[in-house]
Amino acid sequence: MSSQTRKFGQAVVIGGSIAGLLSARVLSEHFEKVIVLERDPFPSGPETRKGAPQGHHVHALLEAGLKVLEELFPGMPREMEGEGVERIDMARDAAWLQSGSWKTRYEGNVESILVSRPFLEWKVRGRVAALPNVELRQGISVEQLRLDAARTRVSGVKVKGPEGEQVLDSALVVDASGRGSRTPQWLEALGFGTVPQEQVRIDMGYTSRFYERPAGFDAWKILVINGRAPETRRSGFISNVEGNRWIVSLNGYFGDHAPVDDQGFLEFARRLPTPHLYEYIRQARPLTPPSLHKISASRWLHYERMARMPEGLVLLGDSVCSLNPVFGQGMTVAALGAKLLGDTLSRARGTPSGPPLELTRRFQKDLGKIVGLCWFLTTTQDLAYPEAEGHRKPGLKFLQWSFNNMIDLTSVDAHACQRFYDVLHMRKGLEGLLDPGFARALLTYNLKSLLVPRARRANLDTLPPHPSARGGKDAGRMDSAA
């Protein structure tokens, strides 16, 4: 906020999870006071809680998300490294069977950190709680939005907590209440109409548990086993996390969920598209019982398409779009949403009494562009399953065929792989795939796929070693300028 403009009054954030906390951090630069309202009690340490049950499961952070964290909380990722969180190069340190072929490994400088979700949230919460103009209120549930007399602007929220019901005035309300957000019902009841939504039904189940990480293990730092749709429905992850632990998550589509008993969990792992994950965990020591979480569908609420929205309200994180987490995009989209909110407020010329008109529409429209990339990547893959209920656009089959070829190409071509990581890690938008060199390589590979059997043009079988363990072209350094 420039020195000529005064801060706005009070902002309220619904939800004290990743999106809510990051929003509070950016709002603290623009508002005199920011109040975060969270239904759960906040745990005193890095523990899972009822309102964020996904904390039991693997949470990868894409590079763009890490960069936002570093920008908003200087020094925090480095501080976490001192506490057992590893900073990695995804291109080098991940062993990833994607859609049935192993990604080539090389020095690619695709940065990420390996951290459990509760630990990350706890660190972020600590930083936000220390901001002088932010107040975190726990055990408070937001029950309704309040409108001004003209019924065009949200003027606050009605809340329920230990002291009963209360109304909190607010110049801006940020809904970061996740997948269970009640804004669609509230807006409908207030006469703003129905929020258009898209969804792709997946009936996915994640079953996860922590293991002790075997001492001295360094073949990879994160292992992902993901078969080709629609032939296989199962995936598995092992990720190093703080505390010298592995988090192991097994997932399956359409009700094919890993059981929560020891034997059933192992048996599910044994029947993944390759036995690697099973071989790694069968001798390892479990630290927690398996825990199951179900995700019925990926869902995108298109607030940017609403004919009428009240001013003074914005939504971000899972309250807008909650995705099949298979590409690990959710926290990064939340982080990019919070950054966008800060940028939008910085650019906007408001009055001291409140954020400017059209802020809501502008923000939701720009957020839609960020969400769109993730939605495209995830649903293109999910809609390859005939059971996946969702809208199939013309040309989808060709797109899926080319997408699968692109994935196979990344198993043998480090330059192509780096272009893919650029887009996946949100360094670039989809235009990153239009890079002339990449487009040419993919076109040639598409033709090759018509003539050469898959097993002879992609690495389907061999888990690639760490680049330092082999010579050759792919072992060389490569950054996004390559």
Ligand SMILES: Cc1cc2nc3c(=O)[nH]c(=O)nc-3n(C[C@H](O)[C@H](O)[C@H](O)COP(=O)(O)OP(=O)(O)OC[C@H]3O[C@@H](n4cnc5c(N)ncnc54)[C@H](O)[C@@H]3O)c2cc1C
């Ligand atoms: C199994 C699984 C694995 C995942 N893996 C990854 C991954 O690898 N990488 C990744 O980036 N993302 C992953 N995600 C997605 C990620 O967890 C979400 O995108 C992210 O948590 C969204 O954050 P959020 O703050 O928007 O919502 P949430 O984390 O859902 O938080 C919403 C908060 O709002 C509170 N709340 C709700 N209603 C109210 C109310 N009325 N009043 C007050 N408080 C309220 C809730 O208690 C909660 O704390 C995964 C998700 C799942 C389910």
